[in-house]
Amino acid sequence: MIVGTAGHIDHGKTTLVKALTGVDTDRLKEEKARGITIDLGFAYARFAKDAVTGFVDVPGHERFIHTMLAGAGGIDYAMLVVAADDGIKPQTLEHLAILDLLGVSRGLVAITKADLADPARLENLTDEIGAVLSSTSLRDAEILPVSVAAGQGIELLKERLAAAECATAASAVGGRFRLAVDRSFTLSGAGTVVTGTVLSGSVGVGDQVTVSPAGRSARVRSIHAQNQRAERGFAGQRCALNLAGEGISKDAITRGDMVVDPHLHAPSDRLDADLSVLESETKPIGEWFSARFHHASAETGIRIVPLEGPLLPGERRRVQLVLDRPIAAAVGDRFILRDVSARRTIGGGRLLDLRAPARKRRSPERLSYLQAASLSHAGEALAALLDVPPFLVDLDVFARDRALSEAELQNAIRSASAEVIEGSAVRHALSKRQRAAFSDEVQRVLSAFHVENPDLQGIGRERLRLQVTPRLPPPAFLVALRAEQTAGRLVLEGAFVRLPGHEVRLSEKEEELYARILPHLEGEERFRPPRVRDFAEALGVDEREIRRILKLCARLGRVDQIRHDHFFTRQTTAEMVAIIRQVAANAERGEFSAGLFRDRVNNGRKVAIEILEFFDRQGVTIRHGDVRRVNPHRLDLYEGPVPEADEGRGSSPVERPDFKFYRAGS
Known part of the structure; x- marks a missing residue:
C-alpha cells in the first residue's frame, strides 16, 4: 500500500511520517535549512505481517502544489494532516479537493499537535473536519488526534494503517506495466536508476521496457520494490528500476516520464476527458481556456475545448484537452487542472480517449462514443463502443490505450460477446448484430450493382467497401470478404467482387472470335502479343470488333488491357507480377530497372515499359526515377509463389489452384 500525506505547510506531515517509520523524508539541504518539505520524500515501514507500507511525503506550501501532485497520482491511501493549534487552512482544503478529484476514497485524518489543544478544541475541530469531508470522497475517513511530542495516538495510528494495508485490494497486476517516474539519478556502480509508483502490471529483471514519451528502449538490470531488492515489481508498489540502454541516463529521463511495456508506447497530445470544475472557480471555462495539466508525475500546459458548452463552476462535462507536449497515459487515468499562474486548482477528471479527433469533435456520434468510452469495466466499454458509430473497434488500440494484457482483452471480448475479424495484421471487433448487418449490406449492394450493371464482372472491392456500413479498414474488409467467400455468399475475383450466381457470358459468335484470338495471346509469345490492329489484319475482322471483344473479355477477367492496343491474358499478367x-x-x-524486367520477359524496351507503367497505375510497383520497387500492400491479390531464378517458364504461379489473379483498372 502507498500512503500519501496531504495538508497545509508546517502541520507536521514530515514529523508524523518520521514517527511512524523512523525515516526523515526531508533529504535536501535546503529542506533541512528551511524546515519545510520542498520535494517528494519517501519512507517505508512494516505495520502488517510481511507487507511493506510506503509513504510519499508531499510539500504543503502553495508554491509546491505541483510537486504534491507529482506524488499524489499513485497513492492508495490518504493521510490528511491538520494541526490542532492551526486548524483547517487553505492548503488543507486544496489538498482535500485534489484527493477528491483523484478519486481517493480510502484514508484518515490525523489531528497533529493534539497535546497543544484542550478537549473542547479537539471536539470542535473534529466536527469542523467532518463537515468539510462530508462532500468529498473521504467522507467516511476516521479522524484521530495524535501528538508526536507526547506519543499520543501513534500506536493507534499504526494499527489503523496495518488494517488498511491488510484491506488493500490487489492492484491491476494483470495489466501491462506502467511506472510513473518521479526521480531519476545515477547510482555509483549501477548506473541510471528511476523511481516511481507502478500504476499497472508488473516488471521483472531482464525485461525490455520503453521510456515514454521519448521512446527510448531500455533493459531492467535490477529492481527494488518497497525499498527491498526484488525480482519483480507489481502494481501498487513504489519501485526503483536500474535501467540500461542506448541513450539511457539520468538527464534523459525526467519526472513526468513513464516507463512502460513496449506495447504501450503511443504518446498523445490531444485527449478527450470528463472534467469536473470546482465550485470555488469564479468564471466559466470556455473555448481554448489555458491551464496547467497534471497527470501522474507529468505536468504540461494545455488548452481546453468544451464539447458540451462552457463549464460553469461545480459542473462536470466532456472536454477536449490539447496539450503543449505529448504524454504517456491510459484511458481511465485521473488528472488535475490548475491555473496558468499555479495559484489555484481549477478541477480535474478522467481521461476517456487518447486519440481524440480535431474535427467533428462535438458531433452527436462523437459524444455517443465518449459516453460509451466512459464505462470503467473493459468488457462493458467494449460492448458499448460496438453499439455506437463507427460500430467497429480496433482491438489492439483498445487494449493498448487501456493498458490491458492479452488475457484481459480476451476477457473483455467474451464479456462483450464481440465478433472478431482477425487477419495477419488486423484485429477488429464488431457486435454480433453489426456483423450480421455487414453481411446483409454486402449482399444488398452486390445485388443492386448486378441489376444496374449486368454486363460487368463485378464491383470493385474498394468501391464496395465505401458503400458498406460499418465501414471497415481495407485490410479488415478483405479478411471479412474472404470469410464471406468461404461461407459461399460471394466470389472474390482479383480486385472485383460478385455474387456466386452472377456471370457475364459472351455470345456464341463472340466466343468463336475470342477462340481465334486466344492462341496468339498464349505460348512463347505471351509476353509480346500482337496489337489489336495486327489481329484485325491477320483474322480479317474489323479492328473495332476485335477491341470490343477484348474489352468485354477484360470485364470477364480473362485478359488485361495493358495499353490501348495491347491485351494480355490474366494468367500472363499474374506471371509477370511474379517475375517482378x-x-x-x-x-x-x-x-530494379526496366531493363532487368525486359530481359526476363524477353520483349522490347517499349513494351516492357508499357507493362511496368500499367503496374505503376495499379499500385503493384512504385517508380522512383529510373527504378521501381514492389509495393507489398498491393500484393494481397497475388498469392502464388515467386518463380525461381533459373527463369524456368514452368514456374508460373497460375498453375496453383490457390492463386488469385489481378484485375485491371482496380
Whole structure:
C-alpha cells in the first residue's frame, strides 16, 4: 500500500511520517535549512505481517502544489494532516479537493499537535473536519488526534494503517506495466536508476521496457520494490528500476516520464476527458481556456475545448484537452487542472480517449462514443463502443490505450460477446448484430450493382467497401470478404467482387472470335502479343470488333488491357507480377530497372515499359526515377509463389489452384 500525506505547510506531515517509520523524508539541504518539505520524500515501514507500507511525503506550501501532485497520482491511501493549534487552512482544503478529484476514497485524518489543544478544541475541530469531508470522497475517513511530542495516538495510528494495508485490494497486476517516474539519478556502480509508483502490471529483471514519451528502449538490470531488492515489481508498489540502454541516463529521463511495456508506447497530445470544475472557480471555462495539466508525475500546459458548452463552476462535462507536449497515459487515468499562474486548482477528471479527433469533435456520434468510452469495466466499454458509430473497434488500440494484457482483452471480448475479424495484421471487433448487418449490406449492394450493371464482372472491392456500413479498414474488409467467400455468399475475383450466381457470358459468335484470338495471346509469345490492329489484319475482322471483344473479355477477367492496343491474358499478367517480385528480390535494396524486367520477359524496351507503367497505375510497383520497387500492400491479390531464378517458364504461379489473379483498372 502507498500512503500519501496531504495538508497545509508546517502541520507536521514530515514529523508524523518520521514517527511512524523512523525515516526523515526531508533529504535536501535546503529542506533541512528551511524546515519545510520542498520535494517528494519517501519512507517505508512494516505495520502488517510481511507487507511493506510506503509513504510519499508531499510539500504543503502553495508554491509546491505541483510537486504534491507529482506524488499524489499513485497513492492508495490518504493521510490528511491538520494541526490542532492551526486548524483547517487553505492548503488543507486544496489538498482535500485534489484527493477528491483523484478519486481517493480510502484514508484518515490525523489531528497533529493534539497535546497543544484542550478537549473542547479537539471536539470542535473534529466536527469542523467532518463537515468539510462530508462532500468529498473521504467522507467516511476516521479522524484521530495524535501528538508526536507526547506519543499520543501513534500506536493507534499504526494499527489503523496495518488494517488498511491488510484491506488493500490487489492492484491491476494483470495489466501491462506502467511506472510513473518521479526521480531519476545515477547510482555509483549501477548506473541510471528511476523511481516511481507502478500504476499497472508488473516488471521483472531482464525485461525490455520503453521510456515514454521519448521512446527510448531500455533493459531492467535490477529492481527494488518497497525499498527491498526484488525480482519483480507489481502494481501498487513504489519501485526503483536500474535501467540500461542506448541513450539511457539520468538527464534523459525526467519526472513526468513513464516507463512502460513496449506495447504501450503511443504518446498523445490531444485527449478527450470528463472534467469536473470546482465550485470555488469564479468564471466559466470556455473555448481554448489555458491551464496547467497534471497527470501522474507529468505536468504540461494545455488548452481546453468544451464539447458540451462552457463549464460553469461545480459542473462536470466532456472536454477536449490539447496539450503543449505529448504524454504517456491510459484511458481511465485521473488528472488535475490548475491555473496558468499555479495559484489555484481549477478541477480535474478522467481521461476517456487518447486519440481524440480535431474535427467533428462535438458531433452527436462523437459524444455517443465518449459516453460509451466512459464505462470503467473493459468488457462493458467494449460492448458499448460496438453499439455506437463507427460500430467497429480496433482491438489492439483498445487494449493498448487501456493498458490491458492479452488475457484481459480476451476477457473483455467474451464479456462483450464481440465478433472478431482477425487477419495477419488486423484485429477488429464488431457486435454480433453489426456483423450480421455487414453481411446483409454486402449482399444488398452486390445485388443492386448486378441489376444496374449486368454486363460487368463485378464491383470493385474498394468501391464496395465505401458503400458498406460499418465501414471497415481495407485490410479488415478483405479478411471479412474472404470469410464471406468461404461461407459461399460471394466470389472474390482479383480486385472485383460478385455474387456466386452472377456471370457475364459472351455470345456464341463472340466466343468463336475470342477462340481465334486466344492462341496468339498464349505460348512463347505471351509476353509480346500482337496489337489489336495486327489481329484485325491477320483474322480479317474489323479492328473495332476485335477491341470490343477484348474489352468485354477484360470485364470477364480473362485478359488485361495493358495499353490501348495491347491485351494480355490474366494468367500472363499474374506471371509477370511474379517475375517482378523475383527480380526485385534479387536486386539491391529491392529496386530494379526496366531493363532487368525486359530481359526476363524477353520483349522490347517499349513494351516492357508499357507493362511496368500499367503496374505503376495499379499500385503493384512504385517508380522512383529510373527504378521501381514492389509495393507489398498491393500484393494481397497475388498469392502464388515467386518463380525461381533459373527463369524456368514452368514456374508460373497460375498453375496453383490457390492463386488469385489481378484485375485491371482496380
